[in-house]
Amino acid sequence: MLSHVPVLLGSGLIAGSYAFSLQFTSPTTCCSLLGTEFNGESKVFSPQSAEYGPLNTYWTPAAQQSPTCIFTPANTQDVSRAVKLFTRKNCQFAIRSGGHSYNPGWAGIINGVLISLSDIDDVTYDSQTGLASVGAGSRWTNVYGALLPYGVTVLGGRNSDLGVGGYLTGGGISYYANERGWATDNIHSVEIVLAGGRIITANRTQHSELFRCIKGGSSNYGVITKFVLETVDASTPFNAVSMRYPASSTNEVLAAAYNYCTGGSDSDPKSHVIFSASINGTQEYFNNLLMAYNGVFDVANPAPIFEPYFDGTIPNPTPFVFAANTTIKYATDWLSVRQAPGTRYTMGTVSIYADVELFKTLRNIWIAETTPDLQAKSGFFTEFAFQPVGQKWIDFSASRGDNSLGITSPIVVVWTQPRWNSASDDVDMVSYVNRMLGLFEQAAKDAGKFANLKYLNYGGRNQDPIPTYGQQNILRMQLNKARYDPLNVFGRLVPGGFKIPGF
Ligand SMILES: Cc1cc2nc3c(=O)[nH]c(=O)nc-3n(C[C@H](O)[C@H](O)[C@H](O)COP(=O)(O)OP(=O)(O)OC[C@H]3O[C@@H](n4cnc5c(N)ncnc54)[C@H](O)[C@@H]3O)c2cc1C
Known part of the structure; x- marks a missing residue:
């Protein structure tokens, strides 16, 4: 028996809340029903099959789960037949595209069916x-x-x-x-x-x-x-450069970052810069900027927006042009090799309004929280990074009918991403990130520069990005959730992932 109980949230918004007495069907039964539905089509794989292991490999092993079976639909009709079955039989499942989510259970499941769209x-x-x-x-x-x-x-x-x-x-x-x-x-x-x-x-x-x-x-x-x-x-050449500066150049890096985050990205929107710093094991940190340009680019004569990065305004630059007048495919393939799969990893995010003092404060929190005991862990690597979401970015999105994220004025998205080797360090590393995020948020609030958005794709497992989109967006999402998924199948039967409040 199913009952739909409308509730008033504290905000005064109306959301669907669902109380179910239906039991989930056992995952073994769901896999067997799915096997019958797709009998003879080699699309449902058990852990004993040769296909299961490769299908259940994630970019980071930290996200690895053990689904009861993996379903590989060949087309939309196959997905439809499976979702119909799961809805009717109350089977729990997960949805996976590239499997790059680092949060365990987001694109994987322990007791249930994994739909792999590969x-x-x-x-x-x-x-x-x-x-x-x-x-x-x-x-x-x-x-x-x-x-x-x-x-x-x-x-x-x-x-x-x-x-x-x-x-x-x-x-x-x-x-x-x-x-x-x-x-x-x-x-x-x-x-x-x-x-x-x-x-x-x-x-x-x-x-x-x-x-x-x-x-x-x-x-x-x-x-x-x-x-x-x-x-x-x-058809124009694409360029990407990894710029390295020592710790001693930090003040100048952050001053340039402030300029880029307060109009710089709008002044030349073909440019793209991620400002990051990283610590590898027990080594001292260095600044590492990922820069790209959608157009011809020459280190000796860069576009004006990039001059301070090359002309000594920021001391001691070491440029490495990893994609020189080439293609987006070359540049992004290069990064996929540099960010190779196989290490344990997590990520978390906050957003702020640009402020050079706050950049320094957040950077110092990251350094202070990166304690010697963490640095001594096998494979330890950590990064603190940010980049602006400028006005042209926002305006273009608005011109295409907008989205649910609720960004109407420029912000800076900040994230931190550590890597490590051993599963036994997972708890320590996740609490390291959680601790930093709490401190980042407090520092941003103290500075009066806290922006609400927690960018979903950079969200950590203990974060809740969708509620940060703002009341109007949440309300629209809730109303459409109730309209298009009235039984809350994609909340109730899909346990992982970031959810809409009330569902
Ligand atoms: C090394 C690295 C680099 C990254 N670089 C960037 C970057 O440059 N820019 C950026 O924005 N983000 C970046 N990210 C974050 C990335 O966008 C997210 O991890 C994203 O979820 C990856 O997409 P995926 O299809 O591989 O996700 P998956 O892990 O397959 O899925 C993630 C979530 O999306 C859901 N989902 C997937 N496909 C569907 C579907 N077809 N229908 C419904 N739900 C679906 C899943 O159920 C799951 O909850 C990066 C992450 C890593 C680890």
């Missing part, structure tokens, strides 16, 4: 419309590779190994962000399997509210099987 990875380009159709299980390297012969590309991961599905439904920061906003705002339409297995297309005119909610809504509304994406010209 076989839904077609990429096609329509030169008439200028739109690319991308299967939701693709990785960006395949997408970029398939589109380059047409002289176009799409907004996707800066690391090309990321999956399409999680990245796009979380927002998506790409190298083109200063020109073209969040990647999610470059989606033209989606094909989505709703609870019960119904397949619909959502875009700015059809199911437009759902379309908006998906942009930042992660897995809360259904399984997206296809993204139709706007493309951008890729």
Whole structure:
């Protein structure tokens, strides 16, 4: 027996809250029912099968789970049949695109079925419309590779190994962000399997509210099987540079960062800079900037926006041009090798308003919290990073009908990301990140520079990004959740991932 109880949240918003007395069907039974449904089609794999291990490999082993079986649909119809079965039989499941989420249980599950979208990875380009159709299980390297012969590309991961599905439904920061906003705002339409297995297309005119909610809504509304994406010209050379400065250059780095975060990115939106610092084991930290330029670039004669980084204004630069007048695919493939899979990893985020003193304070918190006992852990590496979300970025997103993230004025997204080797250090490393995030947030509030957004794609397992989108956006998401998933299938039966409040 199922009952739907509307409740008033503290904010005065109305949300759906669902009380269920239905038991979940045992995962073994769900896998067996799925096996019967797809009998003879080699799409349901048990832990004993040869296919299970490779399908259950994640970018970071910290995200690894042990699903009861793994289902690899070949197309949207397969996803629909499975979701229909799960809805009817009350089977728990998880959805995985590239499996780059570092949070265990987000794109994996312990007792339940894992839907791995890896076989839904077609990429096609329509030169008439200028739109690319991308299967939701693709990785960006395949997408970029398939589109380059047409002289176009799409907004996707800066690391090309990321999956399409999680990245796009979380927002998506790409190298083109200063020109073209969040990647999610470059989606033209989606094909989505709703609870019960119904397949619909959502875009700015059809199911437009759902379309908006998906942009930042992660897995809360259904399984997206296809993204139709706007493309951008890729005929000009693409450049990317890793800049290194010693710790002694920090004040100048942060002064340049402040300029870039307060109008710099808008003054030349073809530019892109991530300001980071890293500590490798017990070594001293250094500043490491990831810079990119969508256009011709020459270290000896850089675009004006980049001059201070090369002309000695910031002392002791060591540039390493890892993608010299080449393609987005080359630059992002390079990063996927540099950010190789296999180490334990987590991440967490806050957002602030630009302030050079606050940059220093946050940086100092990161250094102080990186204590010698942590540094001594096997494989220890930590990074503190930030980048601006400027006005042009926001304006472009608004021009495409907006999203759910609730950003209306420039902010700076801040994140920290450690790596380590041993599972026995997971608890210490996650509390290290949680401790820093608490201190970052307090410092930002003390400075009067706290911005609400916790960027979903950088959210840690103990963070709750969707409530940071603001009351109006949350209300719209709740209303559409109740409309498109009235039984809360994607909350109740999908235990992992970031959820909409009340669901
Ligand atoms: C090394 C590294 C580099 C990164 N670089 C960037 C970057 O440049 N820019 C950026 O914005 N982010 C970046 N991220 C974060 C990244 O965007 C997220 O981890 C994202 O979730 C990865 O997408 P995925 O498809 O691989 O996700 P998965 O791990 O497969 O899934 C993540 C979440 O999305 C849900 N999901 C996935 N596909 C679908 C679908 N088709 N329908 C419904 N729900 C779905 C899953 O259920 C899960 O909850 C990076 C992360 C790492 C670890």
